[in-house]
Amino acid sequence: xxxxxxxxxxxxxxxxxxxxxxxxxxxxxxxxxxxxxxxxxxxxxxxxxxxxxxxxxxxxxxxxxxxxxxxxxxxxxxxxxxxxxxxxxxxxxxxxxxxxxxxxxxxxxxxxxxxxxxxxxxxxxxxxxxxxxxxxxxxxxxxxxxxxxxxxxxxxxxxxxxxxxxxxxxxxxxxxxxxxxxxxxxxxxxxxxxxxxxxxxxxxxxxxxxxxxxxxxxxxxxxxxxxxxxxxxxxxxxxxxxxxxxxxxxxxxxxxxxxxxxxxxxxxxxxxxxxxxxxxxxxxxxxxxxxxxxxxxxxxxxxxxxxxxxxxxxxxxxxxxxxxxxxxxxxxxxxxxxxxxxxxxx
Ligand code: PEP
Ligand code: MN
Numbered sequence: 482x483x484x485x486x487x488x489x490x491x492x493x494x495x496x497x498x499x500x501x502x503x504x505x506x507x508x509x510x511x512x513x514x515x516x517x518x519x520x521x522x523x524x525x526x527x528x529x530x531x532x533x534x535x536x537x538x539x540x541x542x543x544x545x546x547x548x549x550x551x552x553x554x555x556x557x558x559x560x561x562x563x564x565x566x567x568x569x570x571x572x573x574x575x576x577x578x579x580x581x582x583x584x585x586x587x588x589x590x591x592x593x594x595x596x597x598x599x600x601x602x603x604x605x606x607x608x609x610x611x612x613x614x615x616x617x618x619x620x621x622x623x624x625x626x627x628x629x630x631x632x633x634x635x636x637x638x639x640x641x642x643x644x645x646x647x648x649x650x651x652x653x654x655x656x657x658x659x660x661x662x663x664x665x666x667x668x669x670x671x672x673x674x675x676x677x678x679x680x681x682x683x684x685x686x687x688x689x690x691x692x693x694x695x696x697x698x699x700x701x702x703x704x705x706x707x708x709x710x711x712x713x714x715x716x717x718x719x720x721x722x723x724x725x726x727x728x729x730x731x732x733x734x735x736x737x738x739x740x741x742x743x744x745x746x747x748x749x750x751x752x753x754x755x756x757x758x759x760x761x762x763x764x765x766x767x768x769x770x771x772x773x774x775x776x777x778x779x780x781x782x783x784x785x786x787x788x789x790x791x792x793x794x795x796x797x798x799x800x801x802x803x804x805x806x807x808x809x810x811x812x813x814x815x816x817x818x819x820x821x822x823x824x825x826x827x
Contacts, residue, residue: 482507482532483557486518487542494540495520501538505531508708512559521547521558523708549743551700553707554714559745565685565713568642568661570605572685572715573747577808578776580644580749581801582608584791585621586628594783596635598798602805607632607641608778611656612648613790614668621789629659636661644687650678657684667691667719667754670702680709687778689717689751696736700744716740716748717778718769720755729757729794732765738772749776757794759785763804770808779804 484498495511498520502509506527512519522532536544549555564573572578581599586592586609596607611628613621624631629645636643642661647653648669656663662685669675670691679686686706690699699716706714718737720730732755740748750769752762766777782788782795796804 482522482529483545483547484520484522484532484535485542485545486520486540488517490518490540494538498535498538498541501535502527502532505529507532510553510558514560516560517542519558519560521552523547523552549700550697551704551744553712554700554703554744554746556743556745561745563712563714563745563747565715565747567606567644567685570642572749573775576605577770577774578606578749579604579805579808580606580608580776580778581781582643583610583782583788584753584780584795585610585613585623585789586631587624587789589631589634591783592631592635593638595781595798596639596641598783599781599801600639600641602798602802604641604779604801604805606662607636607639607643608664608780609635609643609645610790611645612652614646614648614666615790626655629656633659647675647679650675653678653682657682660684662687662715664717665689665702670694670699673705676702676705677709680706680711682711685713685715686711687715687717687749689719690721690733690736692720692722692730694721696739696743699736700740703744703746714746715776716744716746717751718748718755718774719751719778728755728761730755732756732769734765734768734772737769737774741773747775748773749778750774751778753778753780753791753794753796759794759796759800762796763807766804766808777808 499509502522507522507524510521581604613623632643644662645660646664646666664687667689720732723731752765780795781801785792785795
């Protein structure tokens, strides 16, 4: 339920409503919007009729049910768009934020060269995997803490805030020491123990959509983070599994627009995992911006053919520059001469 306070509600009246929501067995979540204050009553097992009765309490405009199963993620509980600050880079504001870097951190030289390259090309954040979720146990699993240290160094040298994936609750504290933002990978979107733990950290979270998750399930996964106390969440569409095999995954750009229609959280698109094809990354990036994405996550490697993971979908630094140049006006037709020429096939 949502208690909409009237425009001239006093602090004391707001406090009273918060108190009554607690007494009725719900958790109060207060949003002070630009126009009015909203107090959401969320949780299970509370006494709804006591909240409904608050419609006649002083300072209350009305009391309405929350239409969606994801409550704190929906526009109803937060009428202004959320802008997530990642060490000074704002995701969800007027600028499209490009997060770029290698799939995995492989060495100091590899990371620093790539970080400097993507910065020069205009990326605002650096990515790089330290703990890698690989389909096979025989594939490169990431350098772990060594990679975290390198990511911190590359971030300090370039000034780009860094995001890296967390796969296990055990690694959360360590990763928080080094990274500016923690990524929940597609395969862990419904790892509820991990989501509950991440709800308690003071770092922003990049929540990827699971390869077979409904938009509703993705937003409910985000709800775990917000309900547990971390509202610094950015959603990431990275492609879903369909019958199509010509692309690695099917990037669902309608889901980007839909998530923005349903939620105040920023949404970024990952055309690298979403297509698996370097030649499509520019086109899909422009399309993602056109449908309202707040940012992009793109895999870049100084030498994709030598990459230890996802080389087949990674852009080299020159190709990334071309893509960045093409983003300035997503609706402008791209000339053949501007397209990345050297396509690394899987
Ligand atoms: C990644 O970002 O490198 C990654 C493993 O992504 P996803 O979880 O989307 O597969
Ligand atoms: Mn990858």
